[in-house]
Amino acid sequence: MEGFFGKLYRIDVSSCTFQIEPINERIYSRLLGGKGLGSYLLWREVPAGTDPLGPENKLIFTWGPLTGTAAPGASRYGVYSKSPQTGLYGESYSGGPAAAAMRRTGCDALIIQGRAASPLWLEISDAGVDFHPAGAIWGQDTYAAAAAMLQQVPAADAQAVVIGPAGENQVVFACLENNNWRSAGRTGMGAVLGSKLVKGLVFHGQTPYPLYDAGLLKEVARQIRQQSLSHPAVNTYRTYGTTVMVGAMNGARAFPASYWREGTLENWPELSGDTFLQKFTVKPRACPNCFMACAKLAQMESERYGQITIEGPEYETIFAFGGLCRIACLEDIIYINDLCDRLGLDTITTGNLVGLVMEAVRLGRLDYPLAYGDTAGTVQLLQDIAARRDLGSVLSRGIIPAARELHLEDLAVHVKGLEPPGYDPRVLKGMGLAYATSTRGACHLRATFYKPELSGVIDPATVEGKAKLFIEYENRLTIFNTQIFCLFFRDLLGWPELSRLIQAATGVNYTREQLEQMANDIVTITRLFNAREGATRELDTLPDRLFQEGVNNGQHRLTREELSFMVDEYYSLRGWQDSGYPREQELLEFLGR
Amino acid sequence: MPEDRPGLQVFLGILLAGQSKCGPAATTVHLPPGTCGNVAELLDYLGLSPTLLGMIVVNGERAGLDTKLPESGLVYLFPCLAGG
Numbered sequence: 001m002e003g004f005f006g007k008l009y010r011i012d013v014s015s016c017t018f019q020i021e022p023i024n025e026r027i028y029s030r031l032l033g034g035k036g037l038g039s040y041l042l043w044r045e046v047p048a049g050t051d052p053l054g055p056e057n058k059l060i061f062t063w064g065p066l067t068g069t070a071a072p073g074a075s076r077y078g079v080y081s082k083s084p085q086t087g088l089y090g091e092s093y094s095g096g097p098a099a100a101a102m103r104r105t106g107c108d109a110l111i112i113q114g115r116a117a118s119p120l121w122l123e124i125s126d127a128g129v130d131f132h133p134a135g136a137i138w139g140q141d142t143y144a145a146a147a148a149m150l151q152q153v154p155a156a157d158a159q160a161v162v163i164g165p166a167g168e169n170q171v172v173f174a175c176l177e178n179n180n181w182r183s184a185g186r187t188g189m190g191a192v193l194g195s196k197l198v199k200g201l202v203f204h205g206q207t208p209y210p211l212y213d214a215g216l217l218k219e220v221a222r223q224i225r226q227q228s229l230s231h232p233a234v235n236t237y238r239t240y241g242t243t244v245m246v247g248a249m250n251g252a253r254a255f256p257a258s259y260w261r262e263g264t265l266e267n268w269p270e271l272s273g274d275t276f277l278q279k280f281t282v283k284p285r286a287c288p289n290c291f292m293a294c295a296k297l298a299q300m301e302s303e304r305y306g307q308i309t310i311e312g313p314e315y316e317t318i319f320a321f322g323g324l325c326r327i328a329c330l331e332d333i334i335y336i337n338d339l340c341d342r343l344g345l346d347t348i349t350t351g352n353l354v355g356l357v358m359e360a361v362r363l364g365r366l367d368y369p370l371a372y373g374d375t376a377g378t379v380q381l382l383q384d385i386a387a388r389r390d391l392g393s394v395l396s397r398g399i400i401p402a403a404r405e406l407h408l409e410d411l412a413v414h415v416k417g418l419e420p421p422g423y424d425p426r427v428l429k430g431m432g433l434a435y436a437t438s439t440r441g442a443c444h445l446r447a448t449f450y451k452p453e454l455s456g457v458i459d460p461a462t463v464e465g466k467a468k469l470f471i472e473y474e475n476r477l478t479i480f481n482t483q484i485f486c487l488f489f490r491d492l493l494g495w496p497e498l499s500r501l502i503q504a505a506t507g508v509n510y511t512r513e514q515l516e517q518m519a520n521d522i523v524t525i526t527r528l529f530n531a532r533e534g535a536t537r538e539l540d541t542l543p544d545r546l547f548q549e550g551v552n553n554g555q556h557r558l559t560r561e562e563l564s565f566m567v568d569e570y571y572s573l574r575g576w577q578d579s580g581y582p583r584e585q586e587l588l589e590f591l592g593r
Numbered sequence: 594m595p596e597d598r599p600g601l602q603v604f605l606g607i608l609l610a611g612q613s614k615c616g617p618a619a620t621t622v623h624l625p626p627g628t629c630g631n632v633a634e635l636l637d638y639l640g641l642s643p644t645l646l647g648m649i650v651v652n653g654e655r656a657g658l659d660t661k662l663p664e665s666g667l668v669y670l671f672p673c674l675a676g677g
Contacts, residue, residue, distance in 0.1 A: 231673075232644060232645045232646075232647075232672060232673030233673045233674070233675055235608060235645075235672070235673070236608060236647070236672045236673045236674070236675040237675045239607065239608040239672075240607075240608065240672075240675065241675070241677075242675055242676060242677030244606075244608075244671065244672060244674070244675050245674065245675070245676050245677065247606070247669065247671055248647060248648050248671045248674055251648055251650035251655070251669050251671060252648065252650075252655060253653075272606075273606070273607075274606045274607055274620060277607055278607075294675070314677050315676065315677045316677050444676075448676060450674075450676055451674060451676060454647065454648055454674055455647055455648070455673075455674055456657075488675070
């Protein structure tokens with residue numbers, strides 16, 4: 001099959017050695033790259049019971065057969081590991097120029113294993129892997145560490161992926177950062193890299209990409225670009241980025257506020273996309289070969305915080321700190337966002353944990369000086385989390401152990417140990433199905449199902465027929481992640497466009513049905529990984545609080561029965577058993593070969 | 594912020610304002626009572642194609658094109674959604 005190099009780099013940081021290994025073509029033809037390849041390798045490489053922060057866990061990077069090509073929206077990489085946050089399947093994605101640099105190294109995947117004797121950073125290129133001492137940059141924030149590493153690499157096109165102090169200290173929701181503000185945020189991939197005493201990775205190379213039909217790719221890319229010029233969603237992304245969702249979610253009363261007690265923040269206009277554009281100097285920024293330019297480079301001149309330049313904040317960060325923690329000031333949120341990026345903390349999880357503390361303090365169940373809206377106290381707590389100090393040390397272990405230790409299990413909102421993003425499932429019931437069934441925990445990105453629920457494709461209050469539509473979205477976006485396409489292109493890349501783009505890259509003309517089967521296989525592999533770790537159907541649910549408490553004065557509720565109905569339908573349509581865990585012998589044999 | 598004078602306060606935001614008849618500066622429009630009977634008429638009045646919109650909220654409730662407009666209150670028009 002074209003489009004792939006057919007090999008991976010295996011890097012053992014214990015012995016400072018690496019080797020190049022072939023990847024069997026049958027893997028590509030059945031699962032393609034990106035998430036397909038990454039999930040396969042994770043299944044193969046990480047047996048049940050592996051300590052996520054031990055040397056035997058693997059950190060796997062993948063990209064896809066269109067990465068770095070003229071295909072629009074194909075500037076993303078994926079990272080997979082057993083998550084230290086959930087103890088289950090972990091995955092995260094990030095965009096920017098880093099993905100193309102990864103692919104120019106001339107391989108399709110990277111496996112990092114072992115634990116270094118002392119801190120290292122790795123230089124990975126088409127010439128091999130160099131192991132550099134990282135003692136001088138250990139302890140630095142992500143911006144400084146990336147700059148220091150890149151300064152030592154003469155290649156002009158080199159790109160860095162780094163961890164901050166949170167990753168070094170193995171905070172279980174530490175993330176990976178590239179280009180300062182791009183985060184592989186979820187499921188604690190930064191903690192896994194930190195556990196290996198690796199501060200960061202620099203990628204460069206000159207290897208040409210294998211491509212089946214450059215002419216076809218150019219033609220399809222041109223058509224997509226042409227159709228997109230006046231597309232309303234493209235205009236919205238280019239103008240507001242994701243900040244537009246603050247208004248929309250409050251309008252839908254599905255904006256989680258006051259740590260999941262409310263569906264709107266009364267002063268949400270202070271956080272809106274329009275306020276963002278009016279208060280700060282904002283310029284659109286794009287990944288390579290992207291016309292959408294969803295990123296917003298903001299310049300803030302603040303009396304309190306001085307001058308800050310940042311890409312963001314994104315909607316999820318605004319919801320997490322603005323909504324859940326009631327910090328209704330974009331200046332404060334930009335400062336917090338910058339701090340999280342420097343420390344290498346996932347903003348969704350961190351905002352949820354700070355909100356949990358604030359709610360516990362409000363209820364008199366925790367003696368800690370942090371009230372809703374307290375920015376200075378939040379900043380202190382973030383620094384304590386990253387340094388694993390005081391209450392921050394408790395929170396740094398993740399929401400399940402923290403809630404247990406603080407006796408807050410009834411308050412804590414999470415699924416499988418991962419906290420939800422900013423879409424209340426009591427209003428958008430399909431998001432409840434998404435959170436409950438996602439293998440990585442409460443995840444909005446497997447189907448981005450808020451989109452059809454908010455835009456009138458399906459009634460957010462209904463549960464009938466929801467699983468079927470959900471699977472349609474989940475399947476298509478799973479194929480996105482085999483390339484790896486930006487999910488913001490979901491309105492532009494339907495099945496025909498996906499099929500043609502994959503054909504241009506690989507030479508294989510997959511039908512929609514074949515791609516749907518491939519997506520089902522990939523989702524099933526992630527389920528099999530969790531099943532092997534002992535996960536059961538009982539984990540495919542939401543926290544009790546979200547069933548017991550309505551939102552918007554009780555107007556919006558999700559019952560256990562409604563969720564069970566959707567989950568049952570989902571299992572059935574996926575071809576899984578009532579237990580929710582597949583025993584697909586043929587797929588297991590494929591994985592075992 | 595809601596105005597004291599009677600009528601509808603329509604929040605367009607920067608993107609939709611730039612595409613409306615009202616021009617880029619008018620991110621908020623005030624409509625005297627009775628100017629438009631329903632949401633479709635409002636969009637026509639503003640010169641906005643329904644395809645540009647992601648969500649409409651009238652006095653705190655999600656609305657469709659045939660939703661009748663009240664004499665007074667708040668209307669939010671959100672552009673095509675761009676979630677993260």
